[in-house]
Amino acid sequence: MDCCMATSPEQESETSSSLEGLERQIVDLFVDGVRVLGLPRSIGEIYGVLFVSPTPLALDDLVEKLGISKGSASQGVRALKGLGAVREVEGNGERRTYFEPAVDLKRLVGGFIREQVRPHIESGKKKISKLAEAAREEPDPERRAFFQERVARIDNWTRRGGQVLPLLQRILGE
Amino acid sequence: MDCCMATSPEQESETSSSLEGLERQIVDLFVDGVRVLGLPRSIGEIYGVLFVSPTPLALDDLVEKLGISKGSASQGVRALKGLGAVREVEGNGERRTYFEPAVDLKRLVGGFIREQVRPHIESGKKKISKLAEAAREEPDPERRAFFQERVARIDNWTRRGGQVLPLLQRILGE
DNA sequence: GCGTTTGTTCAAACTTTTTTGAACAAACGA
């Protein structure tokens, strides 16, 4: 595994893109960033290009600037909209739709927590109550006590995790 | 992409393992858990088996209980030790080494932050200062102002991220 | 209606990550 420990040894992305210096650097920074969050590369690229663009961009701009397929651009933008990290620009007379990035941390963190973190905590809760039930049914008293202690511990972790989230959002809200 | 939004439609792992009910449930919970953190499945399985075992286990126990290879078990335990999530049990007369899980949240979160989060923040900082420099060199004043605003924003995010971490550890410390 | 532009979908191709297993090293007792 390479996923654990150690600062990974930087690798520049060599794609057929038309990004110049600063743009490329910023895009790479976001590629790294989303990687940490477990999101695919193209998500970081797309957000990066929007973030570094003084004007909103359309799908075809992303295709051209990043050298990715239209399909990738479409899917990437959809995911970013789902995270609340990108929104459509309203009310220009144009036919095509332009996108701009959300740039305040509160919104970004909030979207990530809502879409990526909460669902896991929710589904975890269900599993934990099943677990508690299973532990109660262990016949051997010594094993039962042990299992119940473990389950209680997991439950406690989840509870604390749930408490931390709103706090996090409050601290990061500007 | 499936990585974004939506509670994923549960799938039971069907391996040639010798885990019974409760054990299997707990292991699956940890598999999900580490997946969210971007760590490989076997890491979650191994931690899970240790967590649910009343006694410390040796590598061969993991191989047998999980139906994974010895190589996998060895690498997984190494990674978990690196995260501070598993430690060797000292001072039994035995030849083989036994492992037990760390079960307090403070240590687990601390290890994860130290190994997985901090290195990225550190390497990010370097890149951001290069970025600031590049922005200063943009000749066009309007573009320069825009780029500098963006870079400042990223810098601010990083700074806040760095501040949140110790706070997080404090809140989760028992 | 018809041609054009814009965006979406999804199976197949591709890429990356994870796991395996066979070869190796270390520790130990006989």
Add this chain to the structure above:
DNA sequence: TCGTTTGTTCAAAAAAGTTTGAACAAACGC
């Protein structure tokens, strides 16, 4: 010393995840 047990390493196989591209749908103006 030798055989056995225990653990590590790493190239290759397998699995998982991502991107592509061609086919399709929708919106629009003429």
